[in-house]
Amino acid sequence: MNPFDAPHPTNELKATAPVCDRCGSRVAGLCQPLDIAALDEISSESQQTSMPAHSMVFREGDPAGKVFTLIEGFAKLTRLLPDGKQQVVGFRFAGDVIGYTTLPSYPFDAELLTDSRLCRLERGQLDGLLRRYPKLERRMLDLCVQELTATQEQLVTVGRRSAEARVAAFLLSLVEASRRRGPPRTVLEMPMTRADIADFLGLTLETVSRSLTAFRKRGWIREPVHHRVELINLPALSALAEGTSDNG
Amino acid sequence: MNPFDAPHPTNELKATAPVCDRCGSRVAGLCQPLDIAALDEISSESQQTSMPAHSMVFREGDPAGKVFTLIEGFAKLTRLLPDGKQQVVGFRFAGDVIGYTTLPSYPFDAELLTDSRLCRLERGQLDGLLRRYPKLERRMLDLCVQELTATQEQLVTVGRRSAEARVAAFLLSLVEASRRRGPPRTVLEMPMTRADIADFLGLTLETVSRSLTAFRKRGWIREPVHHRVELINLPALSALAEGTSDNG
DNA sequence: CGTGCGATTGAGTTTCGTCAATCGGGGTGG
DNA sequence: CCACCCCGATTGACGAAACTCAATCGCACG
Incomplete structure (x- = not known):
């Protein structure tokens, strides 16, 4: 199964939403704009893992060496404040990409709220894919803009x-x-x-x-x-x- | 002058920071990773304008047809709430890019706080440049990630x-x-x-x-x-x- | 010199945080 | 199988931080 898309859909989901013809996944994920060759390449380079609730996918400050897609489950992204309190900067749901950044290290913790399935791809391999498939880089930019807009929305919520x-x-x-x-x-x-x-x-x-x-x-x-x-x-x-x- | 970079530096600035050899601008801007040909292309396709304090560069909901770089001056980015209050989602300074989004319309107002100079580029022309110069697309992604991180930081500030x-x-x-x-x-x-x-x-x-x-x-x-x-x-x-x- | 807008300062009020006690359900061990 | 325990959730009482309303100041501009 192609790792960089959303959870395995039930039959009625297949009927109601556009899916990636390679893996049956929903458009929310990463591979939506890719062709068959690229999908094969991503599939072969990534690994699927299961992790229990409350495990840390990665921690703030860890070298940002891997990129994840949440196939199934829920996660929270948090930043730690100097005084020990935490700020949740966002929640992530099945189909969402977690941990992609151009920074050298992750800017937040990612902790699973439920037992989850994840796909894992080496950052270096993703960068290679980005070079070979320009559409994928464009997709990353789209996702980043979406996330930025959502975070600004959240700023309004919290601020006002x-x-x-x-x-x-x-x-x-x-x-x-x-x-x-x-x-x-x-x-x-x-x-x-x-x-x-x-x-x-x-x-x-x-x-x-x-x-x-x-x-x-x-x-x-x-x-x-x-x-x-x-x-x-x-x-x-x-x-x-x-x-x-x-x-x- | 190349439009997509920071304000014209004084001599002592030139001596203390890396500059774009094409236009003498600072690395904060967009064109840092580009070669001579790309710089020429950007220069020829963009326009420089001056606008007085308190003018709107664009409004939330306007079709996102142009991208700006603030050459000189200050701007605020705001979202309007249903009840009329506003949330400032960020301030922008000389050298910052304003208004790049993959969305069809701008997600916030951009208002100048001071008399400013801006460079303006058609979105379509920028998209063309992005296709021809992959490094530029990577640069956009970098800028977006930086902005996202800064906005999350701001979320911590406002929330806690x-x-x-x-x-x-x-x-x-x-x-x-x-x-x-x-x-x-x-x-x-x-x-x-x-x-x-x-x-x-x-x-x-x-x-x-x-x-x-x-x-x-x-x-x-x-x-x-x-x-x-x-x-x-x-x-x-x-x-x-x-x-x-x-x-x- | 007058006007207007932004900034300051004050007084009273409200909302939300703090501290603390209690509840309740699921899991575990006896 | 049952009782206990633990953690998350609830509820209450109180206090403090920030908001609201309002008056005044002061600088820039006409």
């Missing part, structure tokens, strides 16, 4: 929104990430802890907990089981996320 | 630091930006208003003002004239920026 608005925006971003991976669902995987969410949103875990409790009491969300959330009233959450505290 | 720590971090980022443009100075241009700084840091303008006043009273900074700041006690500012509120 009230606590509840941030939590609402986070829930909506889960919907968006889920949509990238398949047909829209209202019940979503949410494998991150309250502390993870808080570190992502620039809040404390208590404030996140209170916000989610408030949403639950208003009937906007349900949490049928641990690490799973059902969004019942999307319009209300959207309205709250748009406004800064009182309204929209 | 106290008001004074954010303002201190902002002042230090001005030092860093100045260093990119020439030899280190302690008196820096700071053409942004308190409101601009506040919108960058996720604070109110009053809080920014109070923080700067506090720094002034402690003798850490001076503001000899409007829009200029002298950093007297860099270690103190650094220590404050590192810690989250009380210490380090």
Whole structure:
């Protein structure tokens, strides 16, 4: 299977989204613009591995010698502050590329939130591929721009929104990430802890907990089981996320 | 003059930093990895323009048809929130590229803070150059990764630091930006208003003002004239920026 | 000299962080 | 199989940091 694309799709996914004809994967991954020869080359040079929840894919400061694609599972990317607190700079989902940078070392930790499958490619081999397949370099640039835009979006969320608005925006971003991976669902995987969410949103875990409790009491969300959330009233959450505290 | 690089350096700058032998510009710009032929091509396809302070280089949502390099001056990049507030996603300085994106439209406003000189290149022409000069595409990717890393840094600042720590971090980022443009100075241009700084840091303008006043009273900074700041006690500012509120 | 905008300063309020106690569920060991 | 334990989540009380509203200052510009 070609390693640089998204999780193995179920049959109904195949029917509803454009797939890479080589490996049946979704377009979110890296190999979407490549031809058969390039796919073969990537396949032969990369390795697939499974890793358990809570393992570190790499750490901030490690030499950036490998590039990963998350085939299945969830990951968080974090930076450590001098005082020991952490800032989550992003979450990653099946199909996302992790750890590609032009810097000599990774600028953040990557930790798995769930048991996951990953594909691993040597940075040197990727650079070779980039030289041989210009479309792939263009693809990397596209992914980088997307990520930059998303991070700027997150800056707006953290900088200008009230606590509840941030939590609402986070829930909506889960919907968006889920949509990238398949047909829209209202019940979503949410494998991150309250502390993870808080570190992502620039809040404390208590404030996140209170916000989610408030949403639950208003009937906007349900949490049928641990690490799973059902969004019942999307319009209300959207309205709250748009406004800064009182309204929209 | 080659358009895609930094401001015309004074003689002492030429002596202290690597320059593009074609146009005497600094490495911060785009053309650093290019050969003579490519430089000629870029020069012939781009135009230099001057624009007054407070003019909009482009607006969020405009079709992203042009790419700019700030030759001289200062700019802010902002996103508008639904409720009318703005978030400054970054400031740009002489030598920086503005407005390159693979998206169909610009994801933010770009407004000049001072009278500025810009070089303008059609997006289509840049894409052609990217195809003909692979090194240039690699350079774009490098710039994008740098910007992404800086934005993540900013996310940490906004998400986890106290008001004074954010303002201190902002002042230090001005030092860093100045260093990119020439030899280190302690008196820096700071053409942004308190409101601009506040919108960058996720604070109110009053809080920014109070923080700067506090720094002034402690003798850490001076503001000899409007829009200029002298950093007297860099270690103190650094220590404050590192810690989250009380210490380090 | 007057006007206007940006900056400063003050007073009161709100939101969110802090500290602390308790809950609850899943896993483990007796 | 059951009880205990541990970790994550919840809830409450309190305090502090930053926001809001408002008045004033001061410099640049007309």
